[in-house]
Amino acid sequence: MLDFSNTRSCIWIGVDVGTTGVRAIAYQKDGLSLCSADEFYPLETPYPDWAEQNPEIIYKAIEKVVREVANTLIYKGKNVSGIAISTVMHSFAPANENRELLSNMITWADSRSVGIVNELKKDEALVKGFYERTCCPTHSCYPFLKILWVRKNYPDVFAKMRYIYSLKDYIFEKMTGEWVVDKSSASASGLYNAHKMDWDEEILNYAGITREQLPPVVSTTYQSKLTDSAAQRLNLPENLPVVIGATDGVLVNVGIGAIEDGQLSATIGTSGAIRMLTKTPKVDSLGRTWCYNLTDDMWVAGGAINNGGIIMRWLRDKVCHYSNHRLEDIDIDPYDLMTLKASKIPAGAEGLLLLPFFTGERAPYWNSELRGMFFGLSLNHSRSHMIRAGMEGICFSLNCVLSALKDFGQVKDIRVSGSFTKSPLWLQIMADIFGEHITLPQNSEGAAFGAAVLGFIASGEMKDISDTANLIKPKKVYKPQAENKEVYEELFDIYSSLYEKLQPDFARITTYQNKMYK
Structure with missing residues (x-):
């Protein structure tokens, strides 16, 4: 049993998996970062509108930075309480019955499904209904449209597709052996009903898939144990808690303390975004914004x-x-x-x-x-x-x-x-x-600390994200x-x-x- 009695002894490694690089940072509950490591990987663009990545390359980079942070903490005589994960949104890869990926991971930046998007938008009532239920505008970044593209252009791959992966559940399965996806990633797929908090059956039917092909949806504070083999590669204790976390887009607000009414976050990394917290799913009358889950009772609206x-x-x-x-x-x-x-x-x-x-x-x-x-x-x-x-x-x-x-x-x-x-x-x-x-x-690495906060919440060290309100001071x-x-x-x-x-x-x-x- 882990001992969380001492605030400063509780250390979570926040892992922020971005579009072109990953950073792991070890945090104390008070927001102090003890050490960090980062690694970069390519974004493959073989044709206009295509943007893919090899998830195995990404995972190896994740292991590298987590191992570096773990080794530094060992050198400093610090114990790790757990790992919490943040990933980019909107990724998709089909897998066969043996859970072997049938293609690279198609990323958020991929827009090869634009033709399908344009056809879908001709049915305004259908598109409006999908948006109002999912809070996801009809756009090629969403896995929903990527699946439609595969069905139309690669029917043989679609026929072999028994499982549908995102980068988050791919990583979590590699670390823990358990195949689940967090509500944040699910709500950013275009397949998830934001109001029922479940996969949307009508949209699944439209895409020609079933819920059995998708991972079970869990809270962003859900945790499992690091497998023995993963622990050995990472140089971390066996059975160490791994919190599934959320997507980078919604975690930024938590990580930089933008959690009160009227506080917004603005981020520019590979892409960019502006976001605000809301207690309920919100849709824009003009369809300009999205809204994704953060915790069971908190959402993030933005663009x-x-x-x-x-x-x-x-x-x-x-x-x-x-x-x-x-x-x-x-x-x-x-x-x-x-x-x-x-x-x-x-x-x-x-x-x-x-x-x-x-x-x-x-x-x-x-x-x-x-x-x-x-x-x-x-x-x-x-x-x-x-x-x-x-x-x-x-x-x-x-x-x-x-x-x-x-x-x-x-x-x-x-x-x-x-x-x-x-x-x-x-x-x-x-x-x-x-x-x-x-x-x-003072802390501009929002997603990594945001992930660590979910670790502190999962471990009982924090009550909820409001506990971070006074941690992040203006620089x-x-x-x-x-x-x-x-x-x-x-x-x-x-x-x-x-x-x-x-x-x-x-x-x-x-x-x-x-x-x-x-």
Whole structure:
């Protein structure tokens, strides 16, 4: 029996499995992180609209970082109380009767089912009914649409599909030998009735699948035991508790202390999102937002954008041509250099706008046929302008989501997390575009700590997520600068207008691109 009598002796390893990397962080109940480790893995994009990953590669990366953290804790003489997991949303992989995967894991960024989405949207009543029951807009990111795509395009794979996996239940099964999925991941599938808290039979029938093909749904604080073989590989005690946790999107709010009315979280990692907590499932009259489960009595409403840091990586590799190895030789982070270059450019990038729809878009447009575009290019624009326009364009995209969430309630505080928080320039740009105060918390690794909090709750060390309200203190507050805010308001109008006017042409260019690979 574990001893939880001493707050500081209770240590949970929060594992945050992201799109292109995983981080494991050991936390005490007071929010202090003791050590961490991270590892990266590829996102495979063999064709336009495709985005896949090998889940075995991801799992090996998870084992590597957890083992590193475990070894550090052993060196420090600390005992581990358990592991809690956070993963990205919307993943899907079919498996045969022997539970062998029949394909790579299809990720949230994959939009190959756009044709099916467009056909489905022709039946407005059907789509509206699905949204109102699941709180998931009809979009190619959701496993529901991925399953329909497999049924149409690979009927032989669909016929062999006996089990349906997400990344979360794949990882949990690897660690514990038990095949279950948490309510958070289930509610982000497009197959789960948010009001009945169960798989939706009508949607399952529409997709041609049964509940026996899906894992049983459990609470986000559900725990099982680490198997002997997994414990040996991780260098952790046998039978150590593993809490299944939730998805990264809903855990961020917990991890950065954005849990009170009027508090929102804004995240930019590979993608980006804005979220707020709600006690009941919420749907937007215009279908702009989603709502996913966090704990049995708490939900998170929000909207995620496809293109966040992935745009900055593209700028780094394709526009700036910054070689990591070359810059490492002189101890320069390529993103620091990019931020420095962007800081020399005034707000608004001298009239250069980026529509950052490189991989289509989720909230609030839910349109997989969008594509990226620089607008307003002239001979005076440089790579530095393009970098700044990239930062601004991502914030413009998030501002569209923020506008939708304001219909749910007043905004009092926006807390931030993700890799972009390392850039004071980017944080100031967000404050100026949002026209709101932006709070940088002391802990900006929201999902990892959020997962650990679920571990503390499962172990009885915390009553519920409200216990974190006073743990996360502000590190710095960024206030909108009046002159920049005025510039961005004018450019945001142009940004919004471009989206409205170019929708038919976005569809045409997407069709043209797809023909090239048929």
